[in-house]
Amino acid sequence: MSHTDPVILALRALGETAGTAQDDDHTQTCLHCGHELARLTEVVDLARHAGSDEHLEQPPTAVWDRIAAAVGTGAVSSGPVGPLETVASSNGHQRMAEDSGERTGVGARRSFWAGGRRGRLVTVLAGLAAGLIIGVGATVGVVQLTTAPGTRVVAQIELSPLPAFPQWQGTTGTAVMRATASQQVMVVT
């Protein structure tokens, strides 16, 4: 016998009673039609499970601006590497620029920092504040940062001096790890 009408398979996948008893018999015994019905039913289940509120969201327009800045010719220049490098050491954009063999210079950083949410970077501290030494092996950068919207606090800890630094006894501080998906900064105060 010929295969089941694809329209009947589609309607059955949607849960409708379509076709005849003969179609029932056929889809239950024919590997091809049984497989077709199962695959279409999976599509319907997936759609219904997602619900009608499953919709696509438009990224904010600033995202395209950042992409254009990152790949545009104006985004890369060959200049001296300044102190901001340390801050961006775990930064995805920077990493990709390095991967592709391009040297990311001052101009690139300026346009990147100015264009993004992280344009609020104020000062890079030369060393750890107040001699507080903490055992963080993966510290990305030590920066002073204004409270930037769009970053979130991953963790926060109160600091106190190690016994090996008696001259700092009585000093206290706070370390706050702020993060976005591509960059992390530790703020020590």
Added chain:
Amino acid sequence: MDRTSDEDVSGVFSKGHPDALKLVYERFGPLVYSIALRSLRARSDAEDVTQQVFVSAWRSRDSFDPKRGTLGGWLVTITRNKVADALRERQRQSRVLLQVAGGATVSASAPPADQVVDRILLADELAQLPESQRLVMVLAFYSDLTHEQIAKVLGLPLGTVKSHIRRSLQRLRSRLEADGVAY
């Protein structure tokens, strides 16, 4: 935009045309952003991942081979990798700070669920359907109407509704087979 247009976008992209990235972003930006947003649940992280995906795709466009898969599927793969990176990074940060705080353990972050990707792909493909087909499918999926009732509600011939349902379901299935993860 129909299937042919997707192929056109893919074509200009792999040739490295200067405007291609913008075209690709306009077509697939919402898909990438939605997968990232649904997986990471933080807008700033999803924006960062979206940026990384398109910058990375552009820089490695030579490695995209249209003969081996669709551009959409390639971008979904990059997105999943970047999302996984972002989740790992979150976990690493939490671990580092908690170690400093006294060695507490951190539970693993879940990788982006495959079903999340497939559901958003489905929403993306539904959005690509011509208006009347999309309407028929939305009613077929999410209302209790039978195809006869849908025909009456929309004032369409029964044969047209049947044809829309068959073709649209097959199209959604093809998209999932090409670009999907769990399907």
